[in-house]
Amino acid sequence: MDLHPRRLLRTPAIRLIEREAQAALPPHALMRRAAGAAAAFIAERWPGHRVELLCGPGNNGGDGFMLAALLHQAGHRVRVWALPAGKRPPDAEQAWRELPAGLVQAGEPDTLDLPDPSRTLVVDALFGIGLSRPLPEPAQRWAAWAARQGSSVLALDTPSGLDTDTGSAQPGAVVAHHTLTFIADKPGLHTRAGRDHAGTVSVADLELESDVGRHAGLPHGGLLVRQADCPALFRPRRQDSHKGSFGTLAILAGAPGMTGAALLAARAALYGGAGKILVGLAEAAPLALPCDPQHPELMLRDAEGLLDHAAQLGVSGWVAGCGLGIDTGAQRWLGRLLAEAPASAPLVLDADALVLLGTLPDLARTLAARSGPAILTPHPREAARMLGLSTDDVQADRIEAARELAARYRAWVVLKGAGSIVCGPHGAWSINDSGNAGLATAGTGDVLAGMLGALLAQGLDAGEAARAGVWLHGAAADDLVARGTGPIGLTASEIAPAARDLRNRGGH
Numbered sequence: 056m057d058l059h060p061r062r063l064l065r066t067p068a069i070r071l072i073e074r075e076a077q078a079a080l081p082p083h084a085l086m087r088r089a090a091g092a093a094a095a096f097i098a099e100r101w102p103g104h105r106v107e108l109l110c111g112p113g114n115n116g117g118d119g120f121m122l123a124a125l126l127h128q129a130g131h132r133v134r135v136w137a138l139p140a141g142k143r144p145p146d147a148e149q150a151w152r153e154l155p156a157g158l159v160q161a162g163e164p165d166t167l168d169l170p171d172p173s174r175t176l177v178v179d180a181l182f183g184i185g186l187s188r189p190l191p192e193p194a195q196r197w198a199a200w201a202a203r204q205g206s207s208v209l210a211l212d213t214p215s216g217l218d219t220d221t222g223s224a225q226p227g228a229v230v231a232h233h234t235l236t237f238i239a240d241k242p243g244l245h246t247r248a249g250r251d252h253a254g255t256v257s258v259a260d261l262e263l264e265s266d267v268g269r270h271a272g273l274p275h276g277g278l279l280v281r282q283a284d285c286p287a288l289f290r291p292r293r294q295d296s297h298k299g300s301f302g303t304l305a306i307l308a309g310a311p312g313m314t315g316a317a318l319l320a321a322r323a324a325l326y327g328g329a330g331k332i333l334v335g336l337a338e339a340a341p342l343a344l345p346c347d348p349q350h351p352e353l354m355l356r357d358a359e360g361l362l363d364h365a366a367q368l369g370v371s372g373w374v375a376g377c378g379l380g381i382d383t384g385a386q387r388w389l390g391r392l393l394a395e396a397p398a399s400a401p402l403v404l405d406a407d408a409l410v411l412l413g414t415l416p417d418l419a420r421t422l423a424a425r426s427g428p429a430i431l432t433p434h435p436r437e438a439a440r441m442l443g444l445s446t447d448d449v450q451a452d453r454i455e456a457a458r459e460l461a462a463r464y465r466a467w468v469v470l471k472g473a474g475s476i477v478c479g480p481h482g483a484w485s486i487n488d489s490g491n492a493g494l495a496t497a498g499t500g501d502v503l504a505g506m507l508g509a510l511l512a513q514g515l516d517a518g519e520a521a522r523a524g525v526w527l528h529g530a531a532a533d534d535l536v537a538r539g540t541g542p543i544g545l546t547a548s549e550i551a552p553a554a555r556d557l558r559n560r561g562g563h
């Protein structure tokens with residue numbers, strides 16, 4: 056079931072595949088496949104468990120009924136709790152009729168406590184991709200009851216109340232430990248609230264893999280980025296190499312009071328394997344801090360001086376914006392960078408550089424007209440400002456927000472947040488699978504920018520660097536959490552060394 060690459064499909068594509076398959080297959084075949092896959096999944100993971108199935112009025116409920124019959128046949132103790140339904144769709148109606156007598160319970164589950172919660176599995180078959188209205192009150196109550204019991208919760212297709220396109224969760228949505236999703240994986244299970252509600256996600260393709268392949272194009276198809284999608288991170292280095300082989304990265308950042316942002320980015324680039332790193336601090340010479348005492352490998356300059364001598368210094372890539380400030384000096388330096396950096400030098404633009412792009416149309420035009428690659432790394436608030444929207448608007452559809460920004464700036468965009476979206480200038484999107492809430496702390500964005508710059512300096516193309524950098528940043532945080540260093544109190548400075556170790560070890 057661990058399909059690779061892991062395609063993510065939005066609802067219009069899933070519905071199209073479903074309709075084609077329904078037309079080609081005998082009646083109820085697809086639901087039988089879904090229920091069969093779920094039964095096999097449960098037999099493998101929860102052998103001998105009691106199973107409580109919460110079933111809704113549509114075909115998601117139908118999956119639950121068919122699954123109940125199969126589990127009963129296989130010897131599990133099974134109880135079915137059905138929400139009131141008017142006219143069920145035909146597949147669900149058939150499954151309802153086929154339910155063995157005695158499985159359907161009268162009343163509601165939330166009046167009871169489970170006798171043996173650790174040996175019980177609760178299956179959420181309340182609503183799938185057809186929920187178009189708020190989650191009804193009894194479903195919310197049942198979801199809360201499931202959470203209170205402490206049993207494992209398995210969601211069929213999606214946790215009820217979670218939008219599989221956007222990752223928005225309705226009030227009272229089910230929180231599952233595992234989700235077995237049908238036909239193909241779905242973006243909303245991996246971004247925004249999806250990561251909290253879906254738990255670990257497995258895919259049952261219902262023997263429709265080739266149909267999924269045919270309908271996985273833009274705009275509704277994307278990819279999930281996992282370790283196997285980032286081979287460039289683990290490529291061994293040739294012995295016959297020198298520091299020039301791994302690029303010269305220049306970092307334009309760190310106004311007075313924000314020098315730390317520049318150092319976090321620069322140190323991350325160092326641990327990320329860039330050959331040589333120059334830092335242009337956003338202040339006039341002479342510098343208050345002439346050298347980084349912890350990392351004297353970094354070459355510190357003033358911004359103007361670095362821009363003046365970038366060509367002689369052989370700068371092959373740039374990171375700009377971390378703590379740069381937005382005053383006239385910052386505007387001038389960013390303007391110079393966008394106008395003067397050769398097309399061969401890729402750019403990473405972060406933080407204050409994004410604020411300036413959002414407020415100064417001339418800068419935005421210069422960037423869009425540039426022929427060299429660029430990666431923009433907004434968090435939702437920065438993205439909102441650049442798009443003239445509210446943060447809630449951006450979060451309501453993160454994929455579309457990233458696609459709009461990428462098109463507008465003709466750049467790669469990393470829209471940060473739980474389940475970061477990576478989107479290319481032509482709209483190709485993916486969602487990062489790594490990372491955790493420990494990253495919600497000051498300075499992690501500076502570290503990401505430095506890591507991306509390092510990967511670009513080492514010759515990865517912008518798309519590869521964006522996907523791999525974002526994955527590595529999250530995976531390093533996951534490693535730290537696995538060792539007990541976070542999520543509470545994880546510091547940005549710890550991420551880059553952990554990422555270095557992870558790469559040299561060859562990954563998780």
Ligand SMILES: NC(=O)C1=CN([C@@H]2O[C@H](COP(=O)(O)OP(=O)(O)OC[C@H]3O[C@@H](n4cnc5c(N)ncnc54)[C@H](O)[C@@H]3O)[C@@H](O)[C@H]2O)[C@@H](O)CC1
Nearest residue numbers: 085086089112113114115182183184185186187188189212
């Ligand atoms: N049709 C198919 O070919 C297959 C469908 N499958 C399952 O079917 C699901 C989609 O089924 P449906 O489209 O029937 O939709 P769902 O079962 O997700 O839920 C929609 C049903 O609930 C009703 N409803 C929607 N909002 C409601 C609300 N707020 N309060 C009360 N009732 C509400 C709708 O009228 C509809 O009957 C998938 O997620 C998947 O689990 C799978 O069996 C695979 C095959």
Ligand SMILES: [K+]
Nearest residue numbers: 179182213215
């Ligand atoms: K469900």
